[in-house]
Amino acid sequence: MRVGPVPILKVANDPGTTTSWAGTAYSQQRVQPATLPNGIPLALHVGLAEVAVLADAGELEARVRFLGGRCRHRFLPTSHPRVLVVSTSPSWTDASVADLVDLSGRRAVVTGAAMGIGAAVATRLAQAGADVIIADIDARGEDTAASLRAAGLSASYQRCDITNTDDLVAVAERAVAAGGLDIWVNNAGIYPTTGPVKSVTDEFLDRMFDVNIRAQFSAAREAANRMPKGGSIVNLASIAGIRGGAGISAYTASKGAVIAMTRALGNELGPMGIRVNAIAPGIIDTPGVRAQMEPLKATGLDIDAAIAANPLRTAGHPDHIARACLFLVSGLAAFVNGVTLVVDGGATA
Ligand SMILES: NC(=O)c1ccc[n+]([C@@H]2O[C@H](COP(=O)([O-])OP(=O)(O)OC[C@H]3O[C@@H](n4cnc5c(N)ncnc54)[C@H](O)[C@@H]3O)[C@@H](O)[C@H]2O)c1
Numbered sequence: 001m002r003v004g005p006v007p008i009l010k011v012a013n014d015p016g017t018t019t020s021w022a023g024t025a026y027s028q029q030r031v032q033p034a035t036l037p038n039g040i041p042l043a044l045h046v047g048l049a050e051v052a053v054l055a056d057a058g059e060l061e062a063r064v065r066f067l068g069g070r071c072r073h074r075f076l077p078t079s080h081p082r083v084l085v086v087s088t089s090p091s092w093t094d095a096s097v098a099d100l101v102d103l104s105g106r107r108a109v110v111t112g113a114a115m116g117i118g119a120a121v122a123t124r125l126a127q128a129g130a131d132v133i134i135a136d137i138d139a140r141g142e143d144t145a146a147s148l149r150a151a152g153l154s155a156s157y158q159r160c161d162i163t164n165t166d167d168l169v170a171v172a173e174r175a176v177a178a179g180g181l182d183i184w185v186n187n188a189g190i191y192p193t194t195g196p197v198k199s200v201t202d203e204f205l206d207r208m209f210d211v212n213i214r215a216q217f218s219a220a221r222e223a224a225n226r227m228p229k230g231g232s233i234v235n236l237a238s239i240a241g242i243r244g245g246a247g248i249s250a251y252t253a254s255k256g257a258v259i260a261m262t263r264a265l266g267n268e269l270g271p272m273g274i275r276v277n278a279i280a281p282g283i284i285d286t287p288g289v290r291a292q293m294e295p296l297k298a299t300g301l302d303i304d305a306a307i308a309a310n311p312l313r314t315a316g317h318p319d320h321i322a323r324a325c326l327f328l329v330s331g332l333a334a335f336v337n338g339v340t341l342v343v344d345g346g347a348t349a
């Protein structure tokens with residue numbers, strides 16, 4: 001339903017201010033009419049030059065945090081169900097760097113996090129305070145989770161084949177049961193050697209697209225369906241999805257689709273407070289890359305040189321990607337949505 005202007009209380013930047021509740025402190029301010037899913041006209045002024053209309057206090061809190069602010073105080077008096085008061089950081093620049101990258105209280109799912117880039121991402125998110133679920137088809141994910149717990153971080157493993165939607169739902173529901181899903185990193189992917197186009201089979205294409213784009217799409221859907229308070233989704237693409245390359249056409253097509261999907265979902269889910277971004281790594285030194293390059297050693301390939309073939313002359317490390325991912329899911333990237341961040345040492349520059 002459409003609602004007209006509703007009363008809101010002036011925002012108090014003093015976290016202790018709760019006395020101005022008794023009627024006269026209300027100031028009539030014009031707010032955007034909005035349609036609410038539950039029909040309850042809640043208006044609130046979050047002190048960030050933004051007037052938002054949201055369904056409940058928890059939703060507000062999450063939304064403000066994703067916008068880069070921080071709720072210092074909130075209350076929702078039952079006698080005034082139409083009014084919510086929040087005291088936030090008084091300005092954009094007030095939020096500290098530490099606050100902006102603080103993920104404490106958030107639950108994150110990282111797919112394919114048993115090893116490689118996913119394990120590095122899970123580590124950085126856990127170090128930032130998130131409770132991380134490592135969702136991987138490989139049972140070594142349990143070892144990865146155990147090593148994070150041994151470091152005093154919060155992590156657990158759940159077996160998940162991302163091509164199986166029941167598995168995706170089970171992982172997402174686990175996060176919901178633990179208090180809510182905030183972050184989903186679509187990292188799991190495969191890159192078997194495609195070879196010449198003329199010999200690519202349909203079965204090969206089906207498998208490549210099933211894992212690298214269809215499953216990522218399904219995962220993004222299941223995640224977004226469980227982020228009523230907003231959230232952040234990061235999809236692992238590749239520079240192969242941007243510039244192409246001979247002999248990798250199927251992989252390139254699948255990763256190009258990831259980039260296109262990211263743009264589309266950023267548009268569609270942005271209004272719900274869900275930011276969707278992608279990372280396009282260059283060559284990163286992971287078990288998967290080493291395994292793929294191993295057979296080429298016989299042709300004289302210097303694997304270490306190939307991995308460091310970028311203007312920085314530095315091997316791409318999984319943590320390079322993890323740092324970019326931490327940025328994207330954090331308050332530092334509060335206004336970043338629908339983009340693909342290239343992290344390749346300048347290889348495509
Ligand atoms: N390493 C690179 O150079 C590079 C470059 C560009 C993009 N990427 C992308 O980054 C992501 C991670 O790459 P990586 O090099 O760390 O890979 P990796 O092969 O080293 O590790 C991949 C992980 O994903 C898991 N996995 C594979 N299929 C799965 C499935 N169906 N369900 C659940 N888990 C599954 C594996 O068990 C493994 O733990 C991939 O999407 C890849 O395409 C990697």
